[in-house]
Amino acid sequence: MNQLKFPHKLLLVGIIGLIPLVLLITLLIPRLNDRIATSELEIIGIRAIQPIKIFTSQAQAHRGLSQLSLSRDQAVQKRLADLESQAEEQIRKLDDYDRLYGTRLNTSHEWQEIKEKWRKLLTVTPTLTAEQDFRLHTEFIICLNTFLLNLADAAGLSLEDDLSIHYTTWVVVFHIPNLIENLGQARALAAHSAQKNTLSTEDRYRISALLGNIQKAEDTLLARMDKSFARLLLREQLKQPLQSATNASHAFVFEVENGLLLSDTIQANGEALFAAGTLAIDAAYRLCNVTLPHLEQMVQDRVNHLTAERRLIFIVTALTLALTAYLFLGFTSGLLGGISALKTAAKRVARGDFHTYASVSTRDELHDIASSFNDMADSLHSTVSQLRASEEKYRKIMEQAGDMILLADLRGKLIDANRMAEIQMGYSREELLQMNILDLVPDQEKPRAVAALARLAEEGSCEEEYLAQGKDGHTIPVHAKCTLIEHAGEKLALGIFRDISAAREFHQRIEFLATHDPLTSLPNRSLLYDRIQQALARSERDTEPFALMFIDLDNFKDINDTFGHDQGDQLLQQVAMRIQSCVRAADTAARLGGDEFTVLLSSTDRETAAVTAQRIVDELALPFMIEGQSRNAITASIGISLYPQDGEDRHSLMKYADEAMYRAKTGGNSYRFHANS
Structure with missing residues (x-):
């Protein structure tokens, strides 16, 4: 065997190992795959049942509301329109399902016909009599239930050989829909008769027959469900929904009999009968909704079982191949030396010794592998060196970065x-x-x-x-x-x-300087104008008066010339603080430039403005402390204009306040109001 090339050795082992593999593929795997595919198709069918049932329930509710809407009740008409919108949404979901699986299940054509019938039904419903409307709705619902049965056939559910799955399928696709349809017809006829407060002999017989059908459908459903309870867990989980469905059905039958059939006069209310019927139908649908996951789980369990069986076959095949591998050892002993050399070299390279070379004495494919390995080791050495250099560069950049x-x-x-x-x-x-x-x-x-x-x-x-x-x-x-x-x-x-942080602080400082005086930190002319405009708008809306003061320091130029600009600036800062302390938080004290200040007094009348002006005059009359030395007090002249007496715009108010300030300066360093005030 040592004379054989590697392809020849593998070919010999492959032929021996291929025999059980061929048997596995040709005999067992296709059968299992077919059963798994069939079960998966059944799951697809089961998952289609729920949206179809929702659409059916909407059609049944539409039938009942259509009967009630003949009375032209606006509330019923709105409910009917809402229900039609919900049905359209459900149709879109079924369209999506049809695009995915309709061709595979061969149900697309039938589904398109059902959609056309539904839209035609919606078109003609407003023109129909109660009897015609009931008949057309019932025919459409029968088509939906037939479509459900056909879909179950296409998915292979009706041909199921597992009795539990078979009986549960028929409960979901036939017996529960049969009970629901009888409930739906009875609901529509009974609600219509109660709504119009008349019960014809024909309707009495039809409703009585439907109530009998409901009882028969319940009995059949209970019998079939009992056969479906092969699993104890299924019995326990479906017991309460089944009881709720039968109780709701009995309650509806009782209300119809006592309020409609057994009394000389109609005692029942159409809306109440419709609601009772809806409760019974909803309970039956809840039973179906609880049953469907169990039905799907039963089929899924079978898929899992078949998948496990297929896995077992593969394991058996693997064991067979392992036996074949035993034979393989006979002609691989000659390769052990070369493999050992390659293994030793690989370990050294893995530890970072890239100067290690594998030496193989044979002249077969192992020699070529050893040569390729040595080339790979050289290439890996070069790559690792580059990576280390790159990592070092990356680390330096990381550590030296200022961010x-x-x-x-x-x-x-x-x-x-x-x-x-x-x-x-x-x-x-x-x-x-x-x-x-x-x-x-x-x-x-x-x-x-x-x-x-x-x-x-x-x-x-x-x-x-x-x-x-x-x-x-x-x-x-x-x-x-x-x-x-x-x-x-x-x-x-x-x-x-x-x-x-620094950029934000700089930006905030720039924003502050745009609206404030840098020396005193008071609002500047721009911000003052904005505050005046706000006060004008507020006063026009709320009819509140306000006042505008112009304040000019007397003989400030002499102070600047005598003591210097630095002390003059300190004086202005202290003046700003004193003015600010004399006004309220809602008022605005601003510096226009030089020794000119302005105060905007919101919600202020003439008397309050006079008090504030006098307070400012008194406060400025107190001595100032400049560079540790007490300086004589200064006087100020204040002019005041009032809104709306003196003007109704910013320009007028500022002009009149300025004129009043000059009169105050001329008259004796106090405050003056504008003449109109």
Whole structure:
């Protein structure tokens, strides 16, 4: 055997091992596959029953509501329209099912005919009499039940040789639908008769016959269900739904008999009879809904059993092949030396010794394998060297970066972190690698972070600004830019997180300076104008008065010239603080420039404005402390204009306040109102 080439050796073993394999394929596997395929087709059929039954229940309810709607009750008409919308939604679901399995089950043509009949029924229903409407609805429901039986036949359910499955199938596709249809017809006729408060002799006989059919259907259903209870577990699980269905059916029959058939006058209410019938029908459908999963499970159990049987056959075949492998050892002994050499070399390469070479003395295919192995070892050595250099470069970039760099899997588990992450977050690298990236985010930011991870997995990149939370609880606003990368066949998230605290503070400072005086931190002219416009709008809406003050410091230029601009600036700052302390939080004190200040007093009349002006004059009359030295008090002239007496726009109010201020300055350093005030 040592003279044979490897293909010849494998061919010999393959021929011996092929014999049981051929027998397995030709005799056993096709039979099992056919039975499994048949059972899977049955499961497809079972899963179609539920949507068909829902559509049937909607058609039955439509029949009952159509009878009630003949009275032109608007509420019933609305319920009928809602039911038609629900039926259309169910038709779309059945269309989806038909596209998947209709060709395989050969039911597409019949389903298309049913849809056409339904739409035709909806078209003609408004023009029909009660009798015609009832008849056409009933014919359509019979078509649906026939379609259900045909689908069961196409799926092979009606030919089932397992008696438990057979009886349960007939319960689901025939006996329960038969009971429901009799209940539905009785519901429609009884509700219609009660609604119009008349009961013809013909309807009395028809309803009586339907009640008898309901009793017969119940008896048949109970008998069939008893045969389906071959499994004790099935009996226990279906006992309560079955009892509920029969109780609801009895209750409906009792109400029809006592309220309609057995009384001299009609005592029943149409809506009440319709509701009782609906309860009975719903209970029967619930029984069907509980039974269907058990029916599917019985078929699935058989599929599992057949699959296990097929697996057993494969195991037996594997054992047969193992026996064949025993024969294989006879001609593989000559290969052991070469294999051992290759194995030893492979272990050394695995430990990182890339200078190891496999030496094989034979001249067969093993020699070629050894040569290829040696070439592979050389190539692997080169690749590993490049990877190590790349990893070192990556590590240097990570450690020298001025931003936090984090590497995590798509679940957020941290895999790597650089030095800056340790510094800014306060954790050691070992602690970080035990954490999830969501642990570095405050609770209020976690939903956004989770959404960002999901978007990263879907789109491959994302960019966000949110808060990062350190070990001691401090937070840092960061700009996060994340990219999806692939490493060793796994997708990872690489994130660069830049601290934007300084940028945010700078932006906030710029925004503040745009609306405030940099020396006094009071609102500037721009913000004052905006506040005046708001006050005008508010006063026009609520008819509230307000006042506008112009304040000018007397002889401030002399103070500047005498003591210098630095002390003048300090004085202006203290003046601003004193003015601010004299007004309410809802008022606005602003600096227009130089020694000119303005105060907007919201919801203020003349008396309140006078009190505030006097308070400012008194406050400014107190000595100031500048650079540790007390300075004499200063005086101020204040002009006041009132809304709406002095004007109804910003320009007029400011003009009149300015004029009043000059009159105050001329008249003696106090405050003056505009003449119209």
